[in-house]
Amino acid sequence: MRWRKISDAVVRRLPLYLRVLDELAKDENNNLISSQELGEKAGVGPALVRKDLAWFGEFGKQGVGYEIDYLRSELRRILNLDSTHKVVLVGAGSLGTALTRYNMRRFQEDESFTLELIGLFDSDPDKVGQEHEGIKVYPITELESFVRENEVKMGIITVPASDAQDVANRLVNGGVRAILNFAPVTLDLPEGVQLASADLTLELKRLAYYINEV
């Protein structure tokens, strides 16, 4: 039980701020950042930056700004990024395997996030037993027990829409608390399980709205 009442809109911006700080921290000469600069680099207004961070404590000094290293470590702590998170990915098709390749590289480069992809799952017997980036494909029937035994709390779904709810149920039954869903379907999840949707078609349809606007 932590900062219970903080809205997801706030939580959503914290990784953006952290990304800016990570980038700045690469240059040792950077010690301080103003909310103005942090906002500009994160694409957020400076007042909102100050408001967002104030939910979690007093990180800055008026007229001085935020100490980059300190704010960075605080954001990491708030976002739970100091511990390693085990992840499974369900759906070892073209998107799933590409994400595996892409993200394994990204995860390794990212100092501020220890994410460990420990298993791929698929219902296709031809795919079971394959390896991608050194990670094995297991049968979908083993998903729930695997997740439970390995205490996996995060799952990524890249199966077709018709299978996504079933996969989500298995993940949740095994103890998963957070799901990143690529399938073009709204999942029905119990309270307390957090969902992030990565349905690209939805995003593209949203973008289409703005195209004819002048």
Add this chain to the structure above:
Amino acid sequence: MRWRKISDAVVRRLPLYLRVLDELAKDENNNLISSQELGEKAGVGPALVRKDLAWFGEFGKQGVGYEIDYLRSELRRILNLDSTHKVVLVGAGSLGTALTRYNMRRFQEDESFTLELIGLFDSDPDKVGQEHEGIKVYPITELESFVRENEVKMGIITVPASDAQDVANRLVNGGVRAILNFAPVTLDLPEGVQLASADLTLELKRLAYYINEV
């Protein structure tokens, strides 16, 4: 110039409603839907459904609900989905080509959205000239002129973070109005160009926040 003051939070939910209606329309026996049911299926409260739709007109009748076919065609019109949208994808690496395969199939199956991926672009001479799903890879140097000549308004960026701003500039200079960005960087775009971020690491970091919460 259309519904100028409508917030993106509203626009963002319209494709969700449309997805529900598309699904329901597959069964000819479905004629009407209540805001309650539409909300449940879209994962949105019924009052918010009514409020969102009211921005664009009177689509439902109190005590009766919404006519599925009518609301569906209205949402399509509002979202600009009746016209074909040409798209380019920049970055023909593993993620870019997987998205090409995945989305080409999705786009073809999706009756309510005519999206035409007409070109891939990459800076790697070895990739230029390749074809993925019948779509050719062009050199990045031709991006701006290609976009202008073909009146492309949407672009997808799957290049490394260090190249993303340069790619975005080329797209915008060529006339692109909407960008779906997979690169882990905040893009600086002129007003009037709409951005959707598909930075999966950001989403995963957000999810991490919720994992230890009980």
